[in-house]
Amino acid sequence: MTSVAAPIEHGGHADAHAQSFVRRYIFSTDHKIIGIQFLLLSLVGLLVGGSLAMLIRWQLGFPTQAMPGGGILPETMAPGGVLLPEFYNALVTMHGTFMVFFAIMPLLVGVFGNFLIPLKIGAADMAFPRLNMASFWIAVPAFALMVVGFFVEGGHAGAGWTSYAPLSANPEWSGVSLGQQIWCVSLVVLGLSSILGATNYITTIINMRAPGMFWFRLPLSIWSLFITAVLTLLAIPILSGAAIMLLFDQTIGTTFFLPPDGGQPLLWQHIFWFFGHPEVYILILPAMGVVSDIIANGSRKPIFGYHSMVYAIIAIGFLGWIVWGHHMFQSGMNPTLGMSFMISTLLIAVPSAIKTFNWLGTMWEGSIRLHVPMLHACAFVSMFVIGGLSGVFMASTTVDIYIHDTYFIVAHIHYVLFGGSLFAIFGAVTFWYPKMFGRMMSRFWGYVHFGLTFLFYNLTFFPMHQLGLGGHMRRIYDPTEYEFLQPLQGTNEFITISAFLLFAVQLIFALNFIVSWFTGEKAPENPWQDTGLEWTTPSPPPHGNWPETPTVHHPPYEFSSPLVEEDYLMQDRAAGKETP
Amino acid sequence: MSHAATSAVMLPPARAESGAGVYNEKLGMWIFLGSEVMFFTALIGSYLILRVARPEFWAEPGEILNVPITAANTFLLICSSVTMVKAYASIQDGDQAKLKLYLLATALIGATFVGVQIYEYSELIHHGFLPSGYAEGGELAERAQAGTLPAAVGLYGSTFFTMTGFHGFHVTVGVVCLLYVTWRAFRGRYSAQDHRGVEVIGLYWHFVDLVWIILFTIVYLI
């Protein structure tokens, strides 16, 4: 019954050359083009999110002073260049929303999921190329809608990216109605895109691996994207459900989260974080995956403990489902629950430690090439360590009493999402840029960008730990209102200046990205001397990737294998023997 | 290690060994249904939590909702699962005529289900039952004032309309997809050898039925 599978259609790559520009580059079903489309879209998202952060930093560093150039903002946002509190709340909300949903998540999942999965498992394309195209073109209106929200009556959603009810559920209390509804609708639409994408990734990885590409021959990038896709598939619909209930509370009079009519504010938090914590791992697991690929490459050694790396990814993916309550230790949730959530949360340190030590183990006795992607990967490891360790403080229910909802948490999340994910993204973009565009990014400017980013990044976010320890609350519009925060204002100014510099040096990356596209050095066949299947086809690969499906003979990281002269053994190379 | 292959030269393994053993569309639908399960879990879970915490916002079964009509509607939807199975069995035997007949029947019954649900909604709204609870001055609000119904049913209305509404939306999407499959069936696109579309829409349809049986039980009967 099930053996009726007809040959799988691949969107007709035979006539790829005959396709019009629109079919090839706009409404393309080619996973590589879709990956690049996601890359451009989410880099714009990153720019939007970063710009919002600059406005936030101005206000925190120099509260209620007119912002230079702020006069161009409309009266409803910043009359005379001074940010309004309601606009500030919208900024805080949208910085989080854009960075999480329209920058980091699509950068990791949309870009590298699409671009790498078929190329690394030896498939001609995704299992469902047209669905893949749909998934991108559903994300675009969601993005546009979220931007439009800034300009509607009442301003954009201002209840934080977590949109805690009932502030978010009743316009009477926030002054925002349409903006919050747009937030809900946009995320439901984006969720559909993510779910379709996840379905596609999972099917592709299960069913379309090339001959010989066993589960335990998958590169860790693919393993992590696979687990991420599973998390996306199961977590995003929960957010959709929550957002729909919130939307109904605002529009058709339901009372899910409105306590005067029996609704429960904590229900929102439980649902949101039941989605939200797996989401956190959606934002870090693919970064861990690509970093593993890059570190093995940079160290010229097989990854240390490949199997435990895989099991650690699976363990993190699983534990992600049973820790959501650690966001709610001070919420009034039953304190006994706090105990169990604390233990499960602390246990996540174990697979995280395994991964960190295995990365170090990979470098141990390696022959380390510090190319630009490798530098970013090392930055990922060192910053992820800080983010992971600072997580132990808030995992402890007791210490969390003091640091919850302070800048300590803000420092933590940025060490994981910027220090972790974003450095991994910079590294991965540089690493696979030649595969995407057939040209290399400038090495010199890559080093410059890395050095300055690493410096200003730490100058921006490390002092936030100090703010948090001083009791500086999150999401406050004007810290100088509080006497006990006034000694910290110097730190706030310092952070603001560092943040501006951090933002400015990203221009180097943007220019390097754009200029290299046109004038970069032509990419050699295998610029990083890597072992992955993607380097066995031209750069950029044609529609359909390979003339014939490759056959895999080796595990993913056979660097310095004694079987061959050079220090890398491509996965498909039939070199004398099979590597077990 | 599961893949330990120590032989000097290894033959390329068959693809079936590494895959799930089912074709992409079917696997994809199963995976997508996993996502749907989580969506309804969010809605049903919220309903259960709210109801356990504040039972006073719910009326006794049948007091506001019309159970007999919905029971009949439930029976109808179960019948459509049967016709769906029949459609699938027919094309396995290569019986094109029966395939078309049963697909049409399934789509029609599905559409009828949605129609009955719309009728049910309009009746409820007419009597003054809304997602926000009682309509002011409505018939039900008067009965509540008389003390024969709970004083407020905001949560009842919220959960009822959200859950059944999203189920109805899923049935509607299912009917549209069924009509597409039916159209393809009329153009002779399915055969005893290849009838993936029929099987895949069947999976979705059975899932939607199953969700309804759960919803009918917890929303109407308890």
Added chain:
Amino acid sequence: MDWTLPPGVSTFAADIDRMYYLILWITGAAFVIVEATLVWFLIRYRSRPGRKARYYHGNLRAEVIWTAVPAVVVVMIGIMSGGVWNEIRGRDSIPPNAVPIEVRAKQFEWNATYPGPDGAFGTTDDFTARNRLTVPVDTPVVVRLTSEDVIHSLFIPAFRVKQDAVPGMTVNVWFQVTETGEYALACAELCGNGHTTMGGTVEVVAQDAYARWLEVESSRRAASR
């Protein structure tokens, strides 16, 4: 870089701070070990002509060690935190003789209701003060915390107290202050456009002064009613 916490003045502040410093030492050590190893490897094993990486896939014993050690350490941290947590938030942690105060948060103010000299709520000598909490020193105090509109969070940094005020729920949060003085109170949960202004003061007074204050305030407010 200053890693110390500001002075704490409640009975359990010292316990919380001790947990914090313990975790700081442990994570600090882990941080130094990992970062130093990383930098050392980057230098020691840098690519040089004629050197080839050693080819191997792992070392089971090393992996067992660095799985087991963090596991033991975090479970230990968990158990120790749990002890303090129980002391602060456990089922029977609130001292039975604690002085009750009702705090109702709303946009953007804290309204503290005192039971008056008779010690009972709902009587005529009750009175309410805005954005100012007065409590006796060296006496357990229990705040019955709720909110009238959105979620707020009662944050008194010096007491190491933080508890969300949730509409539709009353949460009991207790503390015992060890030093008289004035301390800052803030809202730690984004609660709307005026979130930043939702501050206040906690005044900690001697026990006899507190009793007198209750009398005076109660009769003064009764007179003005």
